[in-house]
Amino acid sequence: YIEGIEKPWKAFMGGWTSSALARHLGLNSTFVAGNYGYSLVRLSRVYELVRLTPHMGLxxxxxxxxxxxxxxxxxxxxxxxxxxxxxxxxVNSYTTGDSLYQVYAFTPVIYKELKMEMQYYEVGRVGLGRVLSFFS
Structure with a gap:
């Protein structure tokens, strides 16, 4: 979210050509020119997660x-x-590990369904089977 900008992604990608956009997002160029919705997915492998609490003596x-x-x-x-x-x-916690980011393109119908699902439920509470159904 960028205050005062209706489409904040344009602040970063507004001047990119379709081929540059496809290359930077890791998409086939056919998915950039059409009518698609996009989702950025992060896969994380956590090595260590520490939550700071008052009793830690800090x-x-x-x-x-x-x-x-x-x-x-x-x-x-x-x-x-x-x-x-x-x-x-x-800082109330820190995490170390690796993350992999991937952009997925969805047809408008599937994107709307995915967006509604993620807004209705907390992201972590959507069942794995349901999530996988969007990516198959």
Missing amino acids: RLNNWTAERTELVIPGQVGSVLAFIQQSGSHY
Whole structure:
């Protein structure tokens, strides 16, 4: 999602020719010129997954810890001040491993069905048999 851009993919691929698009996405060029929906699938092999929890003995540095004391729950101004000074992201887990990305092209009917299925259920709760039916 890119704020203010109706079709965010155009920000990255708008100037690509059909042959360049096919080459970069790993698709046959016939799937670029036609009426298709696309899905990016990631296959991951996880070597290690660590979730950070309070009981691990990790501590904030003094500078950040002092600023957290100034945050007042429910008071937007104090939260925004903290974000401006300290940032808005934190790490609660990390994963090491390998990932393989593949773009799939679907006819409009199948793409719509796949999209509805993924929106209705959490992605991880769609059964393997159902997922495989889209890719066979």
